[in-house]
Amino acid sequence: MTGLSGQPGTGLRPPPGPLDGMAGPLSRRLGLHVPLSGDDLAALSQLAVRETVVVAHTDLVRQGEPAENAFLVLEGIAARYVQRASGARQILALLLPGDLCDPDLAHLERWDHGIATLSHCRIARVPRAALEELIATRPAVALGLRRTKLEAEARSRAWLTALGIGLATERLLRVFREVIDRMHAVGLAERNEGPLPLTQVDMAECIGTSTVHVNRVLQDLRRSGMVELKGNRLRLLDRAGLDALSGE
Amino acid sequence: MTGLSGQPGTGLRPPPGPLDGMAGPLSRRLGLHVPLSGDDLAALSQLAVRETVVVAHTDLVRQGEPAENAFLVLEGIAARYVQRASGARQILALLLPGDLCDPDLAHLERWDHGIATLSHCRIARVPRAALEELIATRPAVALGLRRTKLEAEARSRAWLTALGIGLATERLLRVFREVIDRMHAVGLAERNEGPLPLTQVDMAECIGTSTVHVNRVLQDLRRSGMVELKGNRLRLLDRAGLDALSGE
DNA sequence: ATTTCTTTGAAACATATGTTGCTTTGAGCG
DNA sequence: CGCTCAAAGCAACATATGTTTCAAAGAAAT
DSSP states (O other), X not given: OOSOXXXXXXXXXXXXXXXXXXXXXXXXXXXXXXXXXXXXXXXXXXXXXSEEEEOSSOEEEOTTOBOOOEEEEEESOEEEXXXXXXXXXXXXEEEOTTOBOOGGGGGSSBOSSEEEESSSEEEEEEOHHHHHHHHHHOHHHHHHHHHHHHXXXXXXXXXXHHHHHSOHHHHXXXXXXXXXXXXXXXXXXXXXXXXXXXOHHHHHHHHTSOHHHXXXXXXXXXXXXXXXXXXXXXXXXXXXXHHHHTOO | OOSOOSOSSOSOOOOSSSOSTTHHHHHHHHXXXXXXXXXXXXXXXXXXXXXXXXXXXXXXXXXXXXXXXXXXXEESXXXXXXXXXXXXXXXXXXXXXXXXXXXXXXXXXXXXXXXXXXXXXXXXXXXXXXXXHHHHHOHHHHHHHHHHHHHHHHHHHHHHHHHHHSOHHHHHHHHHHHHHHHHHHTTSSOSSEEEOOOOHHHHHHHHTSOHHHHHHHHHHHHHTTSEEEETTEEEESOHHHXXXXXXX
C-alpha cells in the first residue's frame, strides 16, 4: 500500500451504477467553492470512464504529445512537470485527489509539459466531450471548475514565488503544508498529519534543489522537532513555527 | 528619458478620435494568434479609456486591493509581482506593450499579487463591462484573447522551470531573450536588438537572485561577448550561443 | 557647474547548495 | 530465508550565490 489514503468509499454510494469513487473527490473539491445540487452530483458521477490504477512514477501525458483528453486524480499524487533536454525535471504543480487536469490545456496543440504519477494512483480519463457538455448544462459545476482553476493559478504564483525567494527549508515546508492542507480539505488527512507518498527525489524536483540537499534539510527539520516523516506518513509537529518559517 | 523606447509617436497618429495608439499594440498582439477583421480592429480601438503616463516603479495595483478593472500596457514594461512581508519581491511575469492584464483575475475577490511599472509606461485602464461586451460580440477577439492567455500561461510555466532548474546566467539570458523576442513580435525591436528598460534590481527580482549577483553575471556575459547592454539598449551578439546557454 | 540621488561596478567574506561517492535501510521477490 | 534493488542517509569537497560595504559613473535637480 504505497500512497493510498484512509477512506475508500467515503459517503455517497451510488447503487450499482458507475463508480462514485470518482465523483467523490471531484465533487468534494468543487463543493469547496460552490454549492452543488443532487443533480449536479449525479451528473458528476456520470463522468466515470476508463478508470485505471497506475503505479508510481508513470507518465500519463508525455511532453510534446498531442492534446487529448483530461485526467482526474482519484487517489494518490500526480504532478505536472517539465523535463529539460539535460534530464533535469521541475515539478510545476501537484495533482491531488479531486484535481481535474486542465481541460483548457487541450486548446494548445501540444502539451508543453508532462503529467506523471508520483505515488501509486487511481486515475480516470475524462473525455473532453462529456466534460464540455457538463459545463454547458450545469452552471454550478462550471462555476466550481472556474473557481477551482483560479485557485490553482494562485497556487502556481505562490509556488513560483517560493522558488524565487525562499531557502530550501522554506520551500520544502511549503510543499508539506500544501499537501496536508489540501488533503485535509477533502477529508483525506488530519489537520496536522497525513499521507506524503513522495520520494526525496520528488521533493527535490518540487523545490528545485538536489536530492542530497533535500535530505540534509529534512534531517534538520526532524532534529529541530518541526516535522516527523516516516514511511509516507507526515506529521507537522509545530504548526505555528512552521507557518512562520514557510513565510506568509 | 528613462525607459521609453526608440519611437515616441510610433507611426499611427490618431486624428482627434479615440486614441488608436491603444488598439495598436493590443491588436497587433491578438493578430499574432487570430485574423482580425476591420470591424474587430475598430471595436478594439473603442476600448481606449483613461490613458495615463506613469513613471517607472509605480504600483498600478497593490497586493490585497479589491479587484477592479483591467489594464493595458501601451508603452514600456510593467510586471506582476509578489511582495513578501520580509520585503523581498519576486516578479512573476513581464507585461509588455499590447499585454492585457488578466481580466479573469477580477473573479478573485482580492489580488494576490501586485502590478507595477518597471520603466516609464503608457497605460490604459479598461473597464470590465466594455471588455466583456467585446468578448461577447466579437468572437475573433474572444478567441485571440483566449489564445493570448494560453500563451501567457505557457510562458509562466517556462519562467517557473527556469527558476527551479537553471543557473543565474541562464535565467538572465531567458529574460533578455523573452523581452527582445516579444518586442520584436509587435514591431518594437529588431531581431537581436531592442530596448531593455530594466534596472539590475528589476532583473534580480525577475530571476530570483541578489542584485550583486546580477551584476556579476552581466559582467561575465559582456566579457564573453554574448551580450551588449548600455543605457537601456540591449543587443544579443551571439544568438546561437545564447539559445544554447539558456536551454531549450 | 555643483549637488544629490540612483544605478552600476567591484572586492571580501559567509553560506547555501551542488556533486561525487559510499553506506545503510527497507521493501519486494524468488 | 536471503537476494536484489530502490530509497534514504551521510560525509567531504567544489561552487554558486548571498551579504556587506564602498567606490565610480550617470542622471536629475538646483
